[in-house]
Amino acid sequence: MADHIIEVKDLVKTYKVGEIVTPVLKGINMHVKRGEWIAIMGRSGAGKSTLMYQMSLLDDPTSGEVIINGRKTHTLLDKEKVRMRLYTFGYVFQDYALMPELTAIENIVLPLLMEKKSTAHAYKLAADALDKVGLGHRLHNLPSQLSGGEQQRVSIARAIAETPAILFADEPTANLDRESSRQIMDIFSDLHKEGQTIIMVTHEAEYGDLAGRIIVLDDGQIVEKGEGKRHK
Ligand SMILES: Nc1ncnc2c1ncn2[C@@H]1O[C@H](COP(=O)(O)OP(=O)(O)O)[C@@H](O)[C@H]1O
Ligand SMILES: [Mg+2]
Structure with a gap:
């Protein structure tokens, strides 16, 4: 197995909206x-989400390479990318992205059934996973019946x-109060201790510091790399 689960080489992402060209990632190199638990930090608009979308194959870069487990991903067929998104990656977004008409457990069961x-x-x-995040007593609540x-x-x-081989989380605590945010970070800490690879975008220094390594983006470039508390 490759030593680096992800390698990013000279990654460039440029958006074009009409005549307007916006360079968002200007040559990112990282692994x-x-x-590892990595925190990607930086101010709003720095390109953090864009970087995470390219690394997690939710979007295609303009140029450069994302190598997952030693495999170059730009040559993968669309159906292979879909398989990687389903089986190799887990995603957490700031707005939760739950189906409102499904209960907690059904929200988890649905994608598993889609995988046959x-x-x-x-x-x-699904029940085991909910138990792990301390929600074993809320299996049948709808999202609207949960905080x-x-x-x-x-x-x-x-x-x-x-x-999943890699857990991607884009600002997972952005909409949460302090206590809920701490609970989310405690879950991430436990997952990390169990060996889970985590790539987390956050603009909160307190949470970034919990990670093993911090990568700071500004204006589409890495401006700083540091070590967090979990560095080994
Ligand atoms: N789909 C898009 N089309 C055009 N511009 C975009 C698109 N997505 C993001 N951008 C621009 O890219 C820049 C970086 O966005 P983003 O990666 O979301 O930043 P961050 O997550 O660090 O706040 C912003 O200036 C944003 O307006
Ligand atoms: Mg963002």
């Missing part, structure tokens, strides 16, 4: 080791139900 898992297996994985922090914990449970 992520297996089991048996119903019994899917419910088992913001609880909804985010459901979305984390969905992301980790199949133990």
Whole structure:
């Protein structure tokens, strides 16, 4: 297995809207080791989400390379990228992205059933994941019957139900109060201790410091690399 689970080489992303060309990532080089917890920091508009979208194959770069597990991803077929997004990555977004008409457990079961898992297996994985984020007693609540922090914990449970190789989280605490944010960070700490690779975007220094390595972006470039508390 490749030593680096992700390698990013000379990554450039330029958006074109009509005549207006916006260079957003201006040549990013970085790597992520297996089991690392990385915080990507920087002010609003720095390009953090854009970098995460390119690394997690939610978007295609203008040029440069994203190498996952030693595999160059720009030559992958679309269906191979879809498989990687489903089976290799877990995603957590700041707005939770839950289906409002489905209960907590159904939100996790649905994507598992789409992967052709048996119903019994899917419910088992989902219940275990909800238990892990401390929501074993909220399986049948709708998102509207959960607090913001609880909804985010459901979305984390969905992301980790199949133990993804990499967990991507874009500002997971942006909409949460302090106590809920701490709970989310405690879950990330536990996952990290179990060996989960985590790439987390945050603009809150307090949470970035919890990670093993901090990468600071400004104006589409890496301006600083540092070590967080979990550095080994
Ligand atoms: N789809 C898009 N089309 C055009 N410009 C975009 C698009 N997505 C992001 N941008 C621009 O790219 C810049 C970086 O955005 P983003 O990566 O979301 O920053 P951050 O997550 O650090 O706040 C911003 O100036 C934003 O307006
Ligand atoms: Mg962002």
